[in-house]
Amino acid sequence: MTTGSPSTTSGDSVVRAASVDVTLNGIPIVRGATLDIAKGEVVAILGNNGSGKTTLMRALMGLIPHHGEIEVFGTPLARFRDWVRIGYVPQRGSILVQQATAREVVASGRLGHRRFFLPESAADRRAIADALAEVGLADKATYPFVRLSGGQQQRILIARALATGADLMAWDEPLAGVDHKTQELLAGVATRLKSKGTTIVMVLHELGCFRNLIDRTIVLADGRVMPPGYNHHDHEHPHAGHRDVHGGHEVDETERPRTHRTGLEVG
Amino acid sequence: MEWLSLEFMQRALLAALITGATAPAIGTFLVQRRLSLLGDGLGHLAVAGVGLAFLTGTAPLPMAVLICVIGSIGIELLRETGRASGDVGLAILFYGGLSGGLLLAGLAGQGAGTLAGYLFGSLLTVSAADLWVIGGLGLVVLAVTLGLLPQLFTVSADEPFARSIGLPVRLLNIVVVSLAAITVTVSMRTVGLLLVSALMVVPVATANHLVIGFRTGLLTAMGLGAFAAVGGAIGSYYLNTAPGSLIVVIAIAVFALSWPISQVLQRRHRPIVEVEDPVDPIGHELAEAHLHEHSEDCGHLVVQHADHLDYVHDGHRHAAHEDHYDEH
Numbered sequence: 125m126t127t128g129s130p131s132t133t134s135g136d137s138v139v140r141a142a143s144v145d146v147t148l149n150g151i152p153i154v155r156g157a158t159l160d161i162a163k164g165e166v167v168a169i170l171g172n173n174g175s176g177k178t179t180l181m182r183a184l185m186g187l188i189p190h191h192g193e194i195e196v197f198g199t200p201l202a203r204f205r206d207w208v209r210i211g212y213v214p215q216r217g218s219i220l221v222q223q224a225t226a227r228e229v230v231a232s233g234r235l236g237h238r239r240f241f242l243p244e245s246a247a248d249r250r251a252i253a254d255a256l257a258e259v260g261l262a263d264k265a266t267y268p269f270v271r272l273s274g275g276q277q278q279r280i281l282i283a284r285a286l287a288t289g290a291d292l293m294a295w296d297e298p299l300a301g302v303d304h305k306t307q308e309l310l311a312g313v314a315t316r317l318k319s320k321g322t323t324i325v326m327v328l329h330e331l332g333c334f335r336n337l338i339d340r341t342i343v344l345a346d347g348r349v350m351p352p353g354y355n356h357h358d359h360e361h362p363h364a365g366h367r368d369v370h371g372g373h374e375v376d377e378t379e380r381p382r383t384h385r386t387g388l389e390v391g
Numbered sequence: 392m393e394w395l396s397l398e399f400m401q402r403a404l405l406a407a408l409i410t411g412a413t414a415p416a417i418g419t420f421l422v423q424r425r426l427s428l429l430g431d432g433l434g435h436l437a438v439a440g441v442g443l444a445f446l447t448g449t450a451p452l453p454m455a456v457l458i459c460v461i462g463s464i465g466i467e468l469l470r471e472t473g474r475a476s477g478d479v480g481l482a483i484l485f486y487g488g489l490s491g492g493l494l495l496a497g498l499a500g501q502g503a504g505t506l507a508g509y510l511f512g513s514l515l516t517v518s519a520a521d522l523w524v525i526g527g528l529g530l531v532v533l534a535v536t537l538g539l540l541p542q543l544f545t546v547s548a549d550e551p552f553a554r555s556i557g558l559p560v561r562l563l564n565i566v567v568v569s570l571a572a573i574t575v576t577v578s579m580r581t582v583g584l585l586l587v588s589a590l591m592v593v594p595v596a597t598a599n600h601l602v603i604g605f606r607t608g609l610l611t612a613m614g615l616g617a618f619a620a621v622g623g624a625i626g627s628y629y630l631n632t633a634p635g636s637l638i639v640v641i642a643i644a645v646f647a648l649s650w651p652i653s654q655v656l657q658r659r660h661r662p663i664v665e666v667e668d669p670v671d672p673i674g675h676e677l678a679e680a681h682l683h684e685h686s687e688d689c690g691h692l693v694v695q696h697a698d699h700l701d702y703v704h705d706g707h708r709h710a711a712h713e714d715h716y717d718e719h
Contacts, residue, residue: 182551185551185554185555186554186555187551187554187555205557207555207556207557208556208557210555210556212551212552212555212556214549214551214552214555218549218551219548219549219552220423220424220425220547220548220549221423221548221605222422222423222599222605222608223598223599223602223603223604223605223608224544224548224604224605225603225604225605228544228604228605228606229548231541232541232544232545232548232549232552232553232556233556235541235542235545235553235556235558236556236557236558238541240538240539240542241538241539266603266604267603268603268604273695275695284552288556294555303695305695
């Protein structure tokens with residue numbers, strides 16, 4: 125695993141963000157985020173609680189408003205319509221289902237392919253069955269979603285994203301609160317996706333079982349993308365050695381200077 | 392069975408059947424979104440439409456539909472922008488609708504008695520013209536709820552995901568509230584505006600007890616709602632009461648009967664609990680001899696322990712080991 129340095133040529137960029145700011149309820153959450161994720165890369169967005177990693181992912185998916193440039197598959201987000209290419213897994217817990225079966229939840233992953241008022245096609249049914257089998261829950265298809273264990277619910281949400289057939293996966297905290305066995309199973313799912321050339325972006329708290337398959341990490345701290353080499357667990361004194369740690373990052377910052385020039389600077 | 396030959400009863404029963412089937416269909420989505428009381432509020436709003444119709448001398452049903460649909464779309468747009476998050480705004484809108492309706496009806500010289508027919512239903516008030524409107528609107532509601540069921544389900548279950556796959560979330564949300572508004576007003580002649588919300592929620596809760604699956608639940612709720620509505624309409628003819636009260640009482644009675652059944656079903660579908668930090672079993676401690684054979688559906692709490700399942704039995708966790716159970 126290497127940190128930082130995107131191994132991209134501009135042509136195969138899947139997600140590109142330049143100077144992205146996100147403000148929620150008047151508070152800046154993501155600040156000047158710039159990143160570039162290439163086709164087939166497996167990238168983890170890391171950071172502590174409140175570092176803005178989930179907010180950044182939601183902005184990249186077009187779920188919340190942002191300032192700055194975001195391109196998905198080379199198209200500016202505002203004009204992007206090819207949503208079937210994205211398999212999004214939101215954080216577990218936001219989903220409201222009272223009595224839906226596991227299969228019904230997975231089936232909603234096919235709606236990007238289905239037309240209004242038309243029933244499931246044979247391809248839809250196959251994709252749903254395959255996705256359930258991939259996460260090892262084919263036998264739980266008719267089971268109520270709310271009665272599954274936390275780890276099983278997470279697997280169903282991953283299966284829903286798999287059912288889309290997307291070639292960009294965006295998983296928000298897939299390992300949060302799931303048992304070790306499920307973590308290993310999900311790492312297997314991600315490995316198989318990677319071998320098929322799927323691009324995967326994951327918001328993670330810790331690399332855990334995904335350590336070996338992640339190509340690159342993007343570390344967020346206080347809403348900013350940290351330069352390569354920054355260890356997000358090494359943050360006891362975030363302002364110590366400020367210049368050394370931030371290095372070239374200050375170049376981006378000059379777009380929105382925080383101090384006004386006095387005109388008296390030398391050179 | 393002389394009521395079957397009465398023309399007003401035939402119309403009333405048809406109206407009840409349509410109402411009984413449509414109200415739970417749209418109610419399923421409201422319950423899913425934790426908006427169980429929205430139907431009640433929309434009912435209050437529809438009263439303003441009825442009052443306005445009295446004052447302007449137009450037909451009450453179309454006017455109520457119009458006012459209620461406009462109001463519901465306004466509420467949804469406010470909710471979307473986050474400005475209706477406090478429920479006080481909704482309360483003011485709804486009680487404004489109810490009091491405004493009563494006031495307008497009073498100004499039009501109609502007493503509370505006339506309005507009561509709309510608030511609690513009245514078998515005598517379903518005209519032939521009404522029945523056409525009720526039938527037409529009921530058909531629209533059912534066609535859209537059943538036709539767009541997967542889309543509406545996804546939007547009400549997980550809005551961020553629905554957005555991420557490109558569904559027109561705002562449009563679908565507006566469709567849900569508009570259909571709810573139409574359903575509420577269509578129901579005013581049978582179950583009445585103050586009780587219609589019960590018919591949107593109670594059969595859904597009953598179906599939730601009895602069956603598994605969103606689609607199955609919706610269809611079951613439609614059947615239960617139709618049963619309560621038709622049964623209540625027939626019963627109210629004999630008891631000479633407002634049909635709304637009897638319809639809702641029947642719906643709640645069925646709900647109460649479904650309770651014990653749900654307890655049995657829920658035991659069979661208890662979630663598996665996971666041990667957060669599993670330690671491999673230490674030693675090899677035999678459980679007391681017992682004849683019961685554990686399975687995932689046996690009703691005992693199931694615990695995921697490392698690579699196997701334990702079953703909580705008499706305060707112990709039993710793990711299957713060859714021909715016996717170990718204590719874990």
